[in-house]
Amino acid sequence: MVAHRIALIPGDGIGQEVTPAATRVLDVVGKRHGITFEHDEFDWSCARYRELGAMMPEDGLDRIRHHNAIFLGAVGHPSVPDHVSLWGLLIPIRRSFRQYVNLRPIKVFEGLESPVRRAVAGEVDLVVVRENVEGEYSEIGGRFNRGFPEEMAVQEAVFTRAGVTRVVDFAFSLARQRRGGLTSATKSNGIVHTLPFWDELVAERAESFPDVSPVSEHIDALCAKVVLDPARFDVIVGSNLFGDILSDLTAAVAGGIGIAPAANLNPEREFPSMFEPVHGSAPDIAGQGVANPLGAIWTAALMLDHLGHPEAAAEVEQAIAAVLARTRVRTPDLGGTATTEDFTSTVLEFLGS
Known part of the structure; x- marks a missing residue:
């Protein structure tokens, strides 16, 4: 059994909704491959900034420095200027941990026009x-x-x-x-x-x-x-x-920015790398349960690959592809009516949970 400790930062808006989808997928595929995940969740967000005047605490970087990876849901809210939220959380993590590669894979999936x-x-x-x-x-x-x-x-x-x-x-x-x-x-x-x-x-x-x-x-x-x-x-x-x-x-x-994953990599592995879907916090749909979790789930696959589990990563990506190719389950941003839970559950079905 291989154990990984993940710093989980759901963040703002739909980040709070798609991050649990990603962790559920990680737990299911991990169980099949002998991988366990310990998630340490941090409330670093614009909500924290409004309450305490900072996106994260002064010792925030030290708190996550020794994790195996960081998973970030989304950052941003209309009540906080974008440069404040970005430079208060995302950029300090990228630069302090020398995550000098931002990796963004893109493909056109069958069934997603x-x-x-x-x-x-x-x-x-x-x-x-x-x-x-x-x-x-x-x-x-x-x-x-x-x-x-x-x-x-x-x-x-x-x-x-x-x-x-x-x-x-x-x-x-x-x-x-x-x-x-x-x-x-x-x-x-x-x-x-x-x-x-x-x-x-x-x-x-x-x-x-x-x-x-x-x-x-x-x-x-x-x-x-x-x-x-x-x-x-x-x-x-x-x-x-x-x-x-x-x-x-x-x-x-x-087919849509909601499907895109990203990895902020420190290739030398001197520091933890950070993984984040790129769709943003989408405050206009936050709390409605219709956010597209595809980007977050694909991001989880990138994290699996980085952590040394390419077969598990491939299974997650194959499950995503199967949902799009073999079902009509689509969230509203992709022209459907499915909820976040609908899409996540369907991915888990194809993973054999």
């Missing part, structure tokens, strides 16, 4: 690798002359050789394990310093991966090509901003 005509089940299967701790989302900058006509805001992008190299190496290694194709997102024709530097490092690291075929695409043209011909892509690597945009775009191509 894409809004994009050429996005066909069995053909679209790609991964976006996003640099996760520097780039355009740096803390360097500020506001000046507030309230005066010459008021200004400055935000500095930070690209380091170490930061770019390590995420690009991860993407090349992943492409080598998949179909051997890597697309680098850039904009070096317009951004004169950071993106040419990015391009140079991608070309430099490509020499160490002769079995991978890299191409470079400007981000604007790349977004168009993802919509026009998504099946052509295997692994896409991009900066923090470009990877963020591409992740949501590819999720929409696959």
Whole structure:
């Protein structure tokens, strides 16, 4: 029996509803594979911020530092500015635990029609690798002359050789394990310093991966090509901003942002990695019991794989695929009438619970 201790942060909105779905799936598939999960739940959220003035306690990072993994449901509420909730919880975890790879797999499942005509089940299967701790989302900058006509805001992008190299190496290694194709997102024709530097490092690291075929695409043209011909892509690597945009775009191509999983990885495993569906807290439907748990359940599969259980992870993904291909169980965001419980129970049936 293998035991894993998971830091569970349901967070806000529908995070409170889809996180239990994910843990139920983990418990069922874990029982079959000799895996047990101990979930330590933390109330870190916008609700906590409104009550105590902080998204998490001062020693929050120390409380979860020694867990095997972190599972986050969602963060955000209209009563708390987004930059407060994000920089008070999610970003400190990513950066303090050196989770420099944001991994977002996307595929078109049979039975879930894409809004994009050429996005066909069995053909679209790609991964976006996003640099996760520097780039355009740096803390360097500020506001000046507030309230005066010459008021200004400055935000500095930070690209380091170490930061770019390590995420690009991860993407090349992943492409080598998949179909051997890597697309680098850039904009070096317009951004004169950071993106040419990015391009140079991608070309430099490509020499160490002769079995991978890299191409470079400007981000604007790349977004168009993802919509026009998504099946052509295997692994896409991009900066923090470009990877963020591409992740949501590819999720929409696959049928909806509610299905998309994500992993914030520390590949060296010096710190715990964090796993989160990317749909957000969806306060407009929170509490109605109709949130789509697919993204959270697929995220649980990513966590299983990271923890060294690829067979169990594959079973969870196969159960998701079976629900979509063989039933009409769909939550409202996918055009159906199923509840969160309906979808979760159906996944568990296909897992043989």
